[in-house]
Amino acid sequence: MEANIGFLSLFLLVPFIHFLTKGFWHQTDSKENQVCKQSYPLPPSPTCLKPWPIIGNLPQLLPNKPTFRWIHKMMDEMNTEIACIRLGSTNVIPITCPQLSREILKKQDAIFASRPLSISTFLITKGYITTVMVPFGEQWKKMRKVITSELLSPMRHKWLTDKRVEEADHMVKYVYNQCKNNEGGGIVNLRLATQHYCANVIKKMLLNKRYFGEEMEDGGPGLEEQKYLENVFTMLNYIYSFSASDYIPCLRGLDLDGHEKIIKDAIRDTGKYQDPLIEERVREHKKLGNNKEAQDLLDILISLKDKNGEPLLSLEEIKAQVNELIMAAVDNPSNAAEWAIAEMINQPELFEKATQELDAVVGKNRQVQESDLSQLNFVKACAREAFRLHPVAPFNVPHVSMADTSVGDYFIPKGSHVILSRVGLGRNPKVWDEPLKFKPERHLKDDGSGVVLTESELRFISFSTGMRGCVASGLGTAMTVMLFARLLHGFSWHVPPTESSIELTESQNDLLLAKPLLAYAKPRLAAHVYNTGN
Template sequence: MENKTVPLVILIAVLLVVITIIFKWPCYMKRRKLPPGPTGFPIFGCLLQMLLNKPTFRWIHSVMDDMNTEIACIRLGGVHVIPVTSPELAQVFLKNHDGTFASRPDCMSGRLSSYGYLNAVLTPMGDQWKKMRKVLAENILSPAKHHQFHDKRMEEADDLVRYVYNQCKNSLEAGGLVNVRIAAQQYCGNVIRRLIFNKKYFGNGKEDGGPGPEEEEYIAAVFTILNIVYGFGIADYISWLEIFDFDGYKGTLKKAIASLAKFHDPEIDGRIQMWEKGVKAMEEDILDVLINLKDSEGAPLLTIEEIKALIIEITVATVDNPSNAIEWALAEMINQPEILKRASEELDIVVGRDRLVQESDLRYLNYVKACAREAFRIHPLSPFNLPHVSIENATVGGYFIPKGSRVLLSRHGLGRNPRIWEEPLKFKPERHLKDDGSDVVLTDSNLRMLSFSIGMRGCAGVLLGSTMTTMLFARLIHGFTWNAPPDVPNIDLTESEGDLFLAKPLLALAKLRLSEHVYQQLGN
């Protein structure tokens, strides 16, 4: 009898301890002065509120507005989520305490998207992250490589103009209706495919230069991955629920990754064989570079899986920001034609109308860049940056931030913060011009807006992303005049409920504005 009683007593004692911790833990954390936030339930925290208030990012911002706070703490499962809309606090996190908050969470979406943490952006701190970050910074996105791949980018800039021209050429006087979202997203997708695989299409494309079904599937998969990674999946906060996939995030993500792999893997596997057989002897693109990287002993630096993971990462990170920002910018400027006129006039002064704008011209286009920067400020692609995970307890702004917390800097909240920005919802590029006429850049080191992240987890592709954004924008507004479609007084600037895209893709009327011979030089 005693033998049975002892284990029972131990079990009861353990249960009492667990129950005590569950109910006392919030009180303990309160004494440590966590940032303000809603009261959650034991174990699950605010997951129920999250599930009942989709999309989650709008609920989080609503909670912060109701509490009149620029930093909050929302417990999801056992994770403290710390959203931040204050530029000053954002700088403390990413500058003063950068090393403390430079890791990433171990979660379902991150693990699947990175092939088990083999890439750079989603991989938690450690040797693998350092290795892949170095590969990106030194071998792929360096200024030298940027210069080397100049001609490939320009080929796609020419193809962008050719594609829009083809939408207009049947009626040069009346112009043609252009789906700007398709044009912008496919330009970005084409650039990165050209840089990685030295090819524009996985299929045959369309006669007018537009995307074929393969490219449409490809871009759709890219944005699906982005939506899940930036989303709030249940399994990302309570890992044992992953097996049930209640919200369908896991299945959707795996399908999108498989879609990219369907196009990537044959290219990668075939290229590796070409190098092994000696069929190929000269590096022409990013894939060649990755295959030929060697370690200190002369062995391949990267495994095949690492190459595949990194290529997915580069692809997903390149397409998103430029295409979304330029669609929004053009929509805003069509509704404010004086802004569009000023940007076009700047291009006429710098470039003229007898040739196309080139990358060498971009540094002189301060007003054009100010328009792009304003679009990044007011219309970010995602409501938050990728989470920064604390590797130890910290105090920020007088608040206790527990180890393991996920800090989310709000792109939406920083860029639209009424304490920082006058008329925050008004598209006003002039606010970014400097009195001394110095160069306008698309980044903001003071984190009053978040176009490209900074710090240890800062974006390694700022140069490429800035160049693509400005070139896409400059080519569109230099090569064509833009107006709302006939019988449409203004572009509808309604924001999608579920994300930060325009609710309806921008459909705009384009007309030629350069000398005819400029377009003819591009061919058909």
């Protein structure tokens, strides 16, 4: 219904748009003629997608939701690993080929180092004053330096180890309580457990706080906290969501598809928990000055000074960056752990291999610690396979070409939005044997060397790479492997008594399991091991 309303509204607005952009169509023709003069053609477009004047392929896009499935279906039908879709005046170029992806993020990384403008990213970043979603420029350089040198350095990572371990202990105890209260075994909602573990880790590191609302008696999140995290995921779901107004700027403010209201509501509802805490901490710093000892990353952000001894970051920059860091940490590890355990329940022999490794490295008289992670190669292979087969998002964050260039045998005009397909790369049959099968052993190396979650050759995307790659891959790896290792070491996981197997079906609208994973857990360790006192 929403798509139909958007399509009708866009159709009725075409004459109005034409009036506002008088002369634009001739300009576009001129640009296309320039493209024809290039040595290479544009990437192929489906023959059925003849662009409309001014609005391009938006009329075809709007009724075909979710957009990512429509794009991938078209590329499969065309048997191509690169395509070009015209949305408004923008060339959107999806890619499923590792070689082309490497050319973009390695060979021509500097050309593709910018980000597109969109209503969702403008609102979430408070006018592009953060890092990940900010176009290339001085603000991005400033904030990236802050993140890499002040927040995510090896020294800071080590400094915050206890906070990460505390949340891993808390998560294990929460799962254990589900078993303890049900005569030795119990049904656990693994989506709830994994997502809130990730949120708790980043909030503890940033704000020295686990939950904003009341904690449940079993250690789980209360209703307020669950609603808070739902709003974080809402923001994630609507970033770069192919909104018509992002490609035809004169439509902004009309909110034809309702995205703007949804984003504004989510920002408001998360901000009412985060922002007062940040404001109070800033006041505390002003009062105590240099006498306040840093307890978390928020203290670090507030204490940074410029060359004149003034605060390096404004209050709005701090609020926006805290929000972006929380968003960046919650989805990837939790999605990988939920999918991996779902797959492994249906292949019990994988559990056997993983627990044998864990028992050999860790034993059964203590919990897994971060110092153990480097030795857990099969566990990491399982997590890596989840990233490959079950990415958290269909595309990576878009890269904008800052100059005309060519990739492969195709011309990429300046201003193009290049989107690397996480789905298409990770499930590419030209790269992966049995691409739709969960096979962790494919990532184990013959020489027995260590498994890593990063993938520099872009055969799949875990944390991306290049100038705009994830600067927190070390933290992301630690969070992912610790989460997965603690769940596998502490518990055996089974199909619920009322089911015969886990249904491994993707949601129609995203790449999550269609239903949150409800699995039957039983403790593997002695009771005293779970009593962390947390």
